[in-house]
Amino acid sequence: MVETNEAMMGIFSDRLQQVAPSPIHTFSEAVSDVPNILKLTIGEPDFAVPEHIKAAAVAAIAADDSHYSVSAGSLALRKAAHQFLLTRYALDFQPETEILTTVGATEGLYTLLSAVLNPGDEVLIPTPAYPVYAEMTRLNGGQPLFVDVSDEAFLLTPDRLRAILATHQQVKAMILTNPSNPTGATYTPDELKALAAVLKETAILVISDEIYSELQYDGVHASMATYLPEQTIVVNGVSKSHAMTGYRIGILAGPAALIAQINKVHGFVIMTPSNPAMAAATEAFNCDRSLIDTQAMKAAYQTRRDFLVTELTALGFEMVRPNGAFYIFAKIPADLTQDDVAFAYDLVAREQLAVVAGSGFGPGGEGYIRISYAAAMPVLEEAMSRLKNYVANTRIAV
Ligand SMILES: Cc1ncc(COP(=O)(O)O)c(C=O)c1O
Structure with missing residues (x-):
């Protein structure tokens, strides 16, 4: 491994020095090695690419x-x-x-x-x-x-x-x-x-x-x-x-x-x-095929969203019902810590469940968590069971 010459660390532009790494990826990577971790952090669809689309890439290579x-x-x-x-x-x-x-x-x-x-x-x-x-x-x-x-x-x-x-x-x-x-x-x-x-x-x-x-x-x-x-x-x-x-x-x-x-x-x-x-x-x-591909995935996301909204609401989280994408941005209930970063780390420590702290999304995100539902239903069911435990064990008197 080559040693870093400290003088070289001064070469980076002022612009780069103002830039912070992505809070989502930093957190998601930091908790990756936690045994039994369940991550609802990254916005990454869990579906396979439709076969006819894969075939088009293969055909381009073959040709x-x-x-x-x-x-x-x-x-x-x-x-x-x-x-x-x-x-x-x-x-x-x-x-x-x-x-x-x-x-x-x-x-x-x-x-x-x-x-x-x-x-x-x-x-x-x-x-x-x-x-x-x-x-x-x-x-x-x-x-x-x-x-x-x-x-x-x-x-x-x-x-x-x-x-x-x-x-x-x-x-x-x-x-x-x-x-x-x-x-x-x-x-x-x-x-x-x-x-x-x-x-x-x-x-x-x-x-x-x-x-x-x-x-x-x-x-x-x-x-x-x-x-x-x-x-x-x-x-x-x-x-x-x-x-x-x-x-x-x-x-x-x-x-x-x-x-x-x-x-x-x-x-x-x-x-x-x-x-x-x-x-x-x-x-x-x-377009003819696009609709077939995307509509099936959308229907699955919608089912997951409805499940999560119901579960989270029952646990005391408040949210604007999301009408698009595959995220829920939920307000942490008043009887839990209001520090969203502490909440995210504590949830990992106690229940091995990773969600993203809202403050990383800028002003207005403090006190919220983002849950990605680009994950299969059994994963979401397990996640809600862990969250239920967390809430039951950490509620504080307000
Ligand atoms: C709002 C938004 N824009 C852009 C992107 C990046 O898209 P791509 O993977 O096509 O670069 C993302 C990915 O999470 C996103 O959430």
């Missing part, structure tokens, strides 16, 4: 599809993504100019922020939110502007948006997650329309993270791009909808002139995604 694609990604994939967005959400992005294929939604988000941020620019992030947004913002020289929306059913309202914009002139972009990780909250068309009316009067870019769009339970997923097309970039992909997190394919969709600029960064950073993964994602986005 020697081994050369660089263009940086926007294969046209076949962009055409399939176009059909998917059109058929499912009535979004009509042109495959040749308005869609970019990325290495998961993650690369899309990073590339996008890198393309637009100057030092000091603010990125408005309604919280509790996916922690990656703030760290990516900092890595790209920007400043996260957290707006706690926990008191309005975890949704940003036009009044709150107007108020925050009145006092912050440096806001360059806003990240809207719909459906939300960690809360499962979803926006209705009218709610998006009202936000769009405020944003239209600004030059703020909306980064609309719709990676959970196929996992909305009641109502139909609505996209910000429908109401604010000139100022919105949609982030989506196959990771959550088709249980393809390890394939690493996402998409960005938006106005051609913006996509062309973003593609400059994308091309320099990753050149192009991998061909077998793109072939698989092309098959996944094929």
Whole structure:
């Protein structure tokens, strides 16, 4: 092993020094070695990738599809993504100019922020939110502007948006997650329309993270791009909808002139995604079959959500009933410790059950826990039995 020269530790950028590792992954890895641990931490679908999708990746390899694609990604994939967005959400992005294929939604988000941020620019992030947004913002020289929306059913309202914009002139972009990780909250068309009316009067870019769009339970997923097309970039992909997190394919969709600029960064950073993964994602986005794949998974998630909501409510947890994604963001009952980090570690120590402390999701997350239900029913049943024991043994008088 090579010794670290301490002087070398000074080489890292000021931006990197401001960045913290993901609290979710840090905690999840820290508790991995606990014997008999049951983890409901990571947002990783537990389903297998449908066979016809796997076959498409295998066929690409067998056919020697081994050369660089263009940086926007294969046209076949962009055409399939176009059909998917059109058929499912009535979004009509042109495959040749308005869609970019990325290495998961993650690369899309990073590339996008890198393309637009100057030092000091603010990125408005309604919280509790996916922690990656703030760290990516900092890595790209920007400043996260957290707006706690926990008191309005975890949704940003036009009044709150107007108020925050009145006092912050440096806001360059806003990240809207719909459906939300960690809360499962979803926006209705009218709610998006009202936000769009405020944003239209600004030059703020909306980064609309719709990676959970196929996992909305009641109502139909609505996209910000429908109401604010000139100022919105949609982030989506196959990771959550088709249980393809390890394939690493996402998409960005938006106005051609913006996509062309973003593609400059994308091309320099990753050149192009991998061909077998793109072939698989092309098959996944094929709409006739896509619905069959995603609807079955969604039905299973919904059953799990209903089970957890009932169980958690009986134990005294309060929550806004999640309408999307596969997370429940639950308020710790008043007769248990209100320190969510202490709660998470204590739950591991006493019952070997891992959930994520809410404060890692930013302002408004304190006193909550996030439970991922991307896990089979028997696992969730066992988890609730352990939680029941924990609550019975640690209740305090209030
Ligand atoms: C809100 C949100 N956006 C993006 C991602 C990352 O998606 P991908 O695996 O496609 O990079 C996640 C993963 O947990 C997520 O929860």
